[in-house]
Amino acid sequence: MRRIARLPKLPGLSIPPGTNHLGSEVPKPLVIVESPAKARTISKFLGSGFHVEASIGHVRDLPASADDIPKSHRGKPWARTAVDVQNDFKPLYVLTQRGREQIKKLKTMLRDASVLYLATDEDREGEAIAWHLTEALKPKVPIQRLVFHEITKSAITRSLQSARPIDMNLVEAQEARRIVDRLFGYNVSPVLWKKVKPRLSAGRVQSVAVRLVVERERERMRFVSSGWWDLTAGFKAAEAFAGTLVEVDGTRLATGRDFEPTTGKLKTAKAIVLDEAGAEALATALRGGTAKVLRVQRRPFREKPAAPFTTSKLQQEANRKFRWAAKRTMSVAQRLYENGWITYMRTDSTTLSPEALNAARTLIKSAYGAAFLPAKPRVYATKSKGAQEAHEAIRPAGESFKSVDDCARALGADEARLYGLIWNRTVASQMTDATGERVSVDTEANRQGRTGLFRTRGKTYDFQGFRAVYVRERNVRDEENELPKLADGQVVSVESVHTKGHTTSPPSRLNEASLVQRLEELGIGRPSTYASIIETIQSRGYVFKKGTALIPTFTAFATTRLLEDHFNSLVDYDFTATLESGLDQIAAGTGQRLALLHAFYGGQGDRTGLLQLIAAAEKSADPRDICSIPIGTHDDGAVVARVGRYGPYLEHAGTTRSLPEDMPPDELTLAKAIEIIETVPDGPTALGQDPDNGDEITLHIGRFGPYVQRGEAVGKVKPKRESLLPGMEPDAVGLAMALQLLALPREVGKDADGNVIQAFNGRYGPYIKCNGESRSIPAEKGLLTLTEAEALALLATKPRRSRTPTVLKELGVENDKKIQVKSGRWGPYVTDGETNATLKKGTDPETLTLEEASTLLAAKRAKGPAKKRTRRKSTTKKKTTRRSTKSS
């Protein structure tokens, strides 16, 4: 059943109103689009009879964090996910920060509007934005939905004739998508916090992206390299040409593809491998004789131009040709779009509007000639899964394409470069095929009982076609290679034979471009999100870049393991595709949102729901096991890489060694791991001898950072040790400084009663102590230079924190309890002596009323008593004793 929102009918408004005959303002239609740049363009087409304004994306969403949850819902069990799973998965929406500002503005404009046109994009998200706008604006004027797939005057004029109501089926599909993503992300992430590390994240898109990067690394780790040799021969007929050995004594010669990547062994019995000696023997046998051309094959070929740019293809090409990161490409494209040089840059469509086709064809004919213009415009089918095609392909804007030189003058070098790429790709996509001929020549050398078959490939173009404008980089390798004229049976001389060694290489790492390409092929992620997916997986510590290569961390290995073992159906490469087909049914009115959500969350038939998966993982996933990446066995003991609280480390038979954070996992071979295990950590650096007694002064790097030491431990008696002061670089510490440090505590002076004031370098930094009282030394004073006067001044100040937090304000008494605002470790909070409640961010403690305070306390009491800490004691202890060892 198709469900369409019931909306008031549009009154007869065929002529856009402007001013009446008296010249006074009369209401105008208000048109809302998604982006300000689009609003400016459309405004030009529609003229002064319309107001055009942007929503600037979504205006409402599920609250992202605790601060965004409205007071009315705090404390509810589903407040954190903001999806009431018990009550038909009802979502809780709040205005976003920008949404609040924009809605305020739009409400004001709406007061003088005759009709509201919602002209957001025609896809799930655009329909949802339109619906959210009506929910937030609650307009009293008629509402109509306008859609156009291209920003041209004719398309917009046409859309006014075919306005329609909001399609609630599309909105429901969007909500289902949103809710699935929220339930997945906000329920699976906490499992990672418990089993791997806090602040990690999991999601429908990012977890697959991480998995793809991890998978590739695993392939590299499993890879076993192999080697083979071949020959190249130089022949001469009327002209010289070269050939590569393909057969030896009638048997095909093995090449890289013939080796099993995980074993390095030959996959087929039908090919033979030449080693160096074998290659050398064959070369010796064949050298100096003649060879016969067995056959010359000529095959004509055609090459078609590539489709116009989608977002992902633009990112891929800019990455290949300019080595730009996705983020850079998108920000340059944004500037081109905002300044009217290109059409919208976040699209999955390869379609060109009639306007664009006309522009391209006119240009091709005049600039390149009729031979480069096909009889009919080329049409490209969009191949990517789940494409929503709300926009055109990315192309130069307008009815005729402006030149790259003009772009360079108007904007910058980057903009002109990217514009040139888009210009070329768009124009080339509407040009004729390139045609040419491929030639393959087989030449057989036969001497001293040995036979070698050599192959030579040639390629020539007889018409360049689209290649005159745009060549994909991978075609650069297929450069033209013209061969001499040769005939079957012709005898040629063998001028030279060389041997050449090869080794197979592991599959190359993914980079931004190839990861985006894989995601797009799988239908995962949207054009507007490709760049941010890459940002996310890096900022969560799953992936880091080395050059352009994406390398997974050990954390990524642990997380992926956990997800594969316990949430396999969710990180399956087909999960999104299956979800999308369910969403399509909802959008078409043949599927139910509620049924989809129930199946996903609670399970259905033999499909386990999210809820059960979570429960099972909480119970059975063993954190130690999950965080272990087996490397191999050494001396009958397992060598394991582990993800630890303070970073990755290696363990073998009770010995641990930390691993560098940026160590590529595939470089951690068993041999390398054993080497690390067996390397005793860097010993101390000798700084010199104590002039008083000749003791060795040494610099060490310890668990809490760098420190200096005098002498060696004698039995159980430990030598004198002292930490470097905050901000001191270990490299900059010489003998003199070490001696000064080892002389601590330093006597600064005496107080009025004659008590000694001493300066120490302590756990929390430098401090002074006098008569049982201590004060921290401010960073700008310096432990070694502090004067007696300064020390006395410090002692005169109040201790920085007393046992009880400072009372900021007395609010009064309620139920015999004093209500106070205190300053605590996490900011100001109110307390009645029993219950404490932190003030919301941005609340001024000075202006807080008793009433507000008691509401806060009541809300807090409603949540029940604070949970007992269940953390292991050792970890809390470690946490409190941890001290920053960063020195800069």
Added chain:
DNA sequence: CAGTGAGCGAGCTTCCGCTTGACTT
């Protein structure tokens, strides 16, 4: 992979997809 001084309410983290922010030079 060192032990040197004190201490104070726990609560938040996280998803994907739309879209631009800009105290000044």
